[in-house]
Amino acid sequence: MNTLVKTLVTIGQAAKQTGLSAKMIRYYEEAGLLLKANRTDAGYRLYNSQQLQQLGFIKQARALGFSIAQISSLLGLWRDPNRSSREVKQLAEVHLDEIKQKVAELQQMQKVLQQLADSCCGDDQPQCAILDGLQR
Amino acid sequence: MNTLVKTLVTIGQAAKQTGLSAKMIRYYEEAGLLLKANRTDAGYRLYNSQQLQQLGFIKQARALGFSIAQISSLLGLWRDPNRSSREVKQLAEVHLDEIKQKVAELQQMQKVLQQLADSCCGDDQPQCAILDGLQR
DNA sequence: GCTAAAGCTTGCCCTTAGGGTAAGGTCAAC
DNA sequence: GTTGACCTTACCCTAAGGGCAAGCTTTAGC
Numbered sequence: 001m002n003t004l005v006k007t008l009v010t011i012g013q014a015a016k017q018t019g020l021s022a023k024m025i026r027y028y029e030e031a032g033l034l035l036k037a038n039r040t041d042a043g044y045r046l047y048n049s050q051q052l053q054q055l056g057f058i059k060q061a062r063a064l065g066f067s068i069a070q071i072s073s074l075l076g077l078w079r080d081p082n083r084s085s086r087e088v089k090q091l092a093e094v095h096l097d098e099i100k101q102k103v104a105e106l107q108q109m110q111k112v113l114q115q116l117a118d119s120c121c122g123d124d125q126p127q128c129a130i131l132d133g134l135q136r
Numbered sequence: 137m138n139t140l141v142k143t144l145v146t147i148g149q150a151a152k153q154t155g156l157s158a159k160m161i162r163y164y165e166e167a168g169l170l171l172k173a174n175r176t177d178a179g180y181r182l183y184n185s186q187q188l189q190q191l192g193f194i195k196q197a198r199a200l201g202f203s204i205a206q207i208s209s210l211l212g213l214w215r216d217p218n219r220s221s222r223e224v225k226q227l228a229e230v231h232l233d234e235i236k237q238k239v240a241e242l243q244q245m246q247k248v249l250q251q252l253a254d255s256c257c258g259d260d261q262p263q264c265a266i267l268d269g270l271q272r
Numbered sequence: 273g274c275t276a277a278a279g280c281t282t283g284c285c286c287t288t289a290g291g292g293t294a295a296g297g298t299c300a301a302c
Numbered sequence: 303g304t305t306g307a308c309c310t311t312a313c314c315c316t317a318a319g320g321g322c323a324a325g326c327t328t329t330a331g332c
Contacts (some may be wrong), residue, residue, distance in 0.1 A: 001297085004211060005205045010279075011158060011280075012278095012279060012280075021319085021320085022279095023310090023318095023319060024281095024319065027318070027319060029194075039190045040280095042141060042281090042326075042328080043281060043326085043327090044280055044327080045280085045281090053271070060270045060272065061270050063245075064248060064249050064270075064319090065242070065245045065249075065318075067318090068318070074267070077267065078231055078263075078270075079146070079262075080139050081262060083233065084259065084261065085256050085257050085259055085260075085262065085267075086258045086259055086260065088256065088264045089257075089264070089266065090258075092252065092256070095249065096246065096249050096314090099245055099246045099249065100246065101243045102242055103246065106235050106238055106239045109200050109201045110232065110236055110239065112234065113228060113231065117232060119225065120225045120228070122221055122225035122226075123221055124221075126217060126219050126221065128221035128224045130221070130228050131210070131213065131214050131221075131223075132226060134200075134210070135192070135196075136215075146311080147308090147309075148307090148308060148310075157291085158308095159290060159291065159292090160289080160290065161301095162310095163289070163290060167289090167298095176309095178297075178299085178309080179297085179309075180299095180309055198289090203288080203289090266314095
């Protein structure tokens with residue numbers, strides 16, 4: 001028994017282990033985030049532990065709202081031993097600004113909508129402050 | 137001169153007056169928010185002031201983040217003299233909850249990402265807390 | 273050894289709310 | 303009469319996958 005044998009798993013196993021769907025994994029490969037996976041003679045994709053780790057990286061990055069394009073850049077830096085953390089931080093801060101922007105927009109919507117809702121009686125009458133507010 | 141003549145405008149004029157694009161107006165018509173617009177003999181769409189008002193309504197609602205489907209419901213209530221403001225308020229509060237949900241998700245992302253960025257030196261070295269955090 | 277179920281493959285259409293472009297008809301000004 | 307601005311429909315594109323179908327492979331049970 002060779003302990004150096006890499007344990008290879010099919011896409012379904014990889015999905016289970018990473019918490020992604022098989023569809024996502026194929027999509028990430030097609031999008032160029034992952035190198036083309038090795039295949040069995042029958043054409044089944046096989047993943048080793050390093051590739052599983054990459055998939056985990058992608059999952060975490062997606063969970064933080066990074067786009068596929070941004071993750072592509074992040075992975076490039078991740079793999080690059082000559083990277084500077086400055087580059088990574090720049091990418092992160094660009095995304096952070098995007099998030100802050102979206103939060104601000106949504107909060108503005110929320111504020112206006114809340115005001116409209118608060119001034120609407122919500123009773124049986126047709127008169128409605130929300131509709132009036134939208135008509136303006 | 138008949139002051140009752142309805143002033144009709146083409147789609148380009150309607151776009152200018154409402155701040156929408158002609159493409160949006162056609163899209164809203166196709167999506168069923170608007171009745172099919174009247175046409176000139178040449179097939180140009182024509183809008184009267186009531187239709188312009190509806191377009192304004194749609195624009196306000198979109199600005200508050202309502203989806204096309206939600207706006208369809210809102211317009212239905214708007215046109216219905218027998219509506220109750222309760223129904224309108226319910227729709228608004230559903231959407232308000234969606235917004236609050238999104239804000240919460242984004243703020244959670246923001247928080248985590250900010251922590252990672254704060255712990256990243258952002259210098260010339262390859263060691264990077266952000267990449268480490270994503271790898272986890 | 274046979275068969276059924278589960279797993280894998282590719283390919284296609286669907287989602288939101290429009291943007292972009294093309295090919296062609298129409299209108300107004302010069 | 304022609305040029306330029308405006309209008310029409312039709313088609314493809316976006317982001318990040320989900321869902322489904324048809325067909326091949328592997329595995330489990332008998």
